[in-house]
Amino acid sequence: MWKADAVALADRISALLTVVRSAEAEIGALLMEIESRGVMELFGYRSVGRLFEHLADVPKAAAENVVKRARALTSSRNLDGTPIPAVAPTTGAAALDGRLSTPMIDTIVGVMTQVPPEHRDNAERDLLSFAEEAGHKQVAALGARILAHLDPDGTEPDTTEPDTTEPATPSRELSLRRKRSGVWELQGRFDDETGARASALLDSLAERRRADDGPDFRSPQERYGDAFSDAIDLALNSPDLPMQAGERAHVMVAVSLEDLKSGVGQATLGDTGRISAAEARIHACDCQIIPAVLGGKGEPLDLGRLRRLVSPGLRRALYLRDRGCAFPGCHRPPRHCQGHHIRHWADGGPTELGNLVLMCGHHHRLLHRSGWQVRIAADGLPEFFPPVFLDRRRKPRRNNLHEPLPFAA
Structure with a gap:
């Protein structure tokens, strides 16, 4: 009887694992469908990875792994309709059936990315056949043998040595150029003093965001990239900025x-x-x-x-009322914020305090692109409504992080 119970329990776990694995594979396929249709157009997020972070409430690294795995398993399309073939499509079909664990999928995909395209069909078939009766570690060993057979000489070792005769560079140099793709590349070298001051500035601006739109899972590079953009905004807002052609x-x-x-x-x-x-x-x-x-x-x-659009006097009134970015949970101070028209001025919205709210650049963009909405409540303060996919009730939220004015209303 005990053995019968053990078998029943194990069978139930196996059945549930099949359901879970199949559901995870279907989630990956849905994420690829969203990406092919345009995640910005559908949800207002920059990438399916950022969207999945908030939907699943998982760390950025975990979300990126899910998206990376889905891209390898599922054929997709670019926004212009051109196809993007999957690296391991047969593995993707097996994953949808719930037959493969996540480590097994990652093992097979890891091998397939190194196999030349002309050999992938045979290699994937051999790996999947072996996976039916072996664990992912054994499949990894088979994959290593397949790769060794396809490339017996291995990767040529790097025998170059660093050049120690490179002449000293100037203490400060900077290059900024625009590529044809519209991306700008920035490179530079600075003396120790300039580097220390730049580091202190960017460190203060690159703190993780704390707000109700979800945890901030930006990488350090992404946070410092956003901090550099914020530093440019602060410099452009400075009254001491030199004139160019009188402006x-x-x-x-x-x-x-x-x-x-x-x-x-x-x-x-x-x-x-x-x-x-x-x-x-x-x-x-x-x-x-x-x-x-x-x-x-x-x-x-x-x-x-x-x-x-927002006069200096009106901006001061916004500073006094909102005390910083009004988005729930955001700690950005007023000098990092912009005035957002609740009803856009291009649609006839007036430029007055009752139609304006103070927002940092990140949440200003999020409000324009996603399902978040804002209004001025009866007490004259802004409140935000989250999109349905974050809160079906759409209960209004406010920012309670900023210090109120030091006197009674």
Whole structure:
């Protein structure tokens, strides 16, 4: 009887593992479907990894592993419709049936990524056949033998030695260039004093965000990249910034009025850059970027001026009311924030305190792109409604981290 019970318990666990593994594989397939359709358009997130972090409440590394595994198992499509073949499609089908553990999948995928494309079908078939009766460690050993057979000489060792005769570089040098993809590359070398000051500045701006839109799982590189962007915003907002041709430093954005209202389409950034019309809506709220609104034939309808939307007096009122970024759980101070129009000025929204809320750059973009919404409550303070996929009840939330004014209302 005891043995019968043991067998029944083990069988039940095996059945549940099959369900769990099949569900995990289906989640991966759904994430690839979202990615092929455009995660920004569907959910307002920059990547399916960031979306899955919040949906599953898992660390960034775990979410990235799920997405990486799904890409290897599931054929997908680029946004332009071109196919993206899977590295191990047959393994993906077996995973959907719940027949493979996660370590087994990772073992097979790890081998398949090193196998030349012309040998992948045979190698994957051999690995899956062996996986039916062996554990993932044994399959890894078989994979090593397959790779050794395909490349008996192995990787050529690196015999180069570092060049110790490189001449000394200048104490400060910096290069900034734009690639054809629209990505900018920054490289530089600095003396110890400049490096220490830059490190102190970026350290203070690169702290992890604490807010109700989920944990901050950005990598150190991502946090310091965002900190560099924030440092540029702070510098552009400085009244001591030198003039250029009699004007404060600025960037011009040209966008059609129709695209600005709909948020669909593209805008010209500076001389050669391109951004989406949705991004232009964000900058048009309150930024050191001047919006140039064009009519159907390209004629200028409205050429903005720096800070024309939120005046210095109105900005001070926002500082006093919101005390910093108003997004729930965000600790950013007022000097790191922008004025967001609850009803966009391109849609007829007035530039007045009752239609404005103070937000940091990160949460300003999140509000424009996702299902979060904001309103001014009856007591005159902003409150936020999370998207349905985070809270079905959409219970309003407020930021209680900032210190209130030191006197009674």
